[in-house]
Amino acid sequence: MNPNPHLPESWPSFEDHLKPDVRDESYQSVFDFQARYRFAKSFQGVNVEGYSPSGSTVDDYSALLKIFFVYAAMEQLCKVLKKQPVAVSIISPTVAKRVRKELYGNGNTRFAESLRKCETNGSRKSLEAFWNGTSDDIRPILTTLRNGFAHGDFTPAGLALRSTGRREILLDLADTVLAYMNESFTEWVVEEIARRDSHRVVEPSEDVNR
Template sequence: MYELHYQIAGCTQLFASAKTVNRFFARYRFARAFKGLELEGYSDDTTSGYNALTKVTLHWTAFEQLCRAIKVADMRVIGQRHSYDECLKSIREADPQNIFVRSVKFHITAPDQKSQLDAFINNGPCTSLTLAKSIRHIFLHGPLTPNVNGCSPHAVSTICHALCKSLVEIMDIEFANAASGLEEMFNPSS
């Protein structure tokens, strides 16, 4: 779908500049193509956890670029349009004590993110967007590791893979919705 539309999308009023759309497409492809890091001196489990944290970070940056490409200034608008039930269920099953999410929350300072993470911990509604954004922030700023507070790197991998899957689904839907305007623009009789 992207290959069919990204080259013309940036030449229309429906999308941001071609440079911005191309940057999104490059980040999206990179995130989807990421297979892992080669780490020396780390166990396979820890490496798997670092791969998962890196992968969710790459997917989050692709999502940020998508928002720029489709001219969405407030990501919460997108957050309200999607269901997160399957993703949240996978995360809760992987870490029933919320060790990982509590560890992430400990380092978050933004009140709206903390509130969403509290909601998740209390089995309330939360978006995968908030979880992915929080993980990316805490991972890149240092305190988040695949075995933070005794969390299993396997659980971290499962959580991150669920978040990546959710982000890809959201990006695919949002880009397709924006691209539907291109179809109408270039095929008005369709």
């Protein structure tokens, strides 16, 4: 059982198996992923002076920050898995439907217009597939939200997040990606333990006649 609910579930198994090689630098990316995942999973928001506690600004920014930290963890997991973030596919029909219905709407909402402004040549095709409902892969949405927020293009007001329901969609998006990372890391741990076991040197049995 994982004693820390904010760590990947398979982290204790990985750590137990790694003990003989705890200083192995080839696992640095794994420890970096653990740190980013733990922070993103633990993140509950920020406290900011000078803002009304009854307003939504701080909570809205906290939701976007959650997206930012989750994406950072996903980037690090991709290094562990040796794949590019654009190659990751996170299918979630439930979250995808909510994003399309409640945030994108008919394509004329402020959220939709803001995301279209941040489309790149590389993301346009996958985003179009998402918006028209032929794909339920939420990874392109995560990437676009992260990039727009990190580069200063997105604000809560600009995305029209000023409602608890819309903010909750972003938090559910983040939680879904965290769940994907947890499962993907578990699969990697199982494969890595098997790989290490297959390469482990078996000591010859002692000669009983000696």
